[in-house]
Amino acid sequence: MSLTDEDIAFIKAHMGDWLAEQSLGRPPAVYEIELRERMVRVEEELKHQRELMREGFAQMDKRFTLAEKRHEELRRDMLARFEQVDKRFEQVDKRFEQVDSRFDEMLRRHDRHFLWLIGFITTVGGLVIAAGKFL
Template sequence: MALAEEDIAYIKTHIGEWLTEQSLGKPAAVYEIELRERMVRVEEELKHQRELMRQGFEQVDRRFEQVDKRFEQVDKRFEQMDKRFDEMLKRHDQQFFWLLGFIATGVGLIIAALRFL
């Protein structure tokens, strides 16, 4: 069963109205304006999100720089502690050599005293 020419003409003349009714009763121009406004709002929100992300990345970069500086400070402290331990070991080595010298001198004096007696 085919449509008559007058049925096709009727459909063509009223299709715009029917589509407008289906899109919540708003004319096509109003619907298009709303779509454009929505697109503008979405674009503005995306721009805002990009800005927030950029600020977040900058904060992360600053935090990494602070952490690096903190590691450098800790490194300097370890170097200072290493120097202190090296100095302490040198002093202990000197004290050990002095002690060995006193012990050797004492043993030598005791042996000399025992020979004279």
């Protein structure tokens, strides 16, 4: 079933009246005024929402800036602590070098004492053997 041109013209002519009847019997002019008022309220609310969004984005920017500053402070603090740890490692390394040199010196003295003791035992043993031949 298709509409004829006559049917379409009839619908167009009476559409406004039918819509007015659906808006609780208000005349088309009142209905149009209500629609315009609603549009104005919607536009104002949209404007308000835009402002809220802008404020929210501005606050987010501030928070990001503060977070970046805090991260930078933490980074500087961390680098300073690493430098302190590096200095401490250098100090410990120097102390180990001192201990190593003292240990090396102790080993040299021990070697000399050990060699002296071997020489002494060899000499005494030789004397004991030589004395045993004479007795």
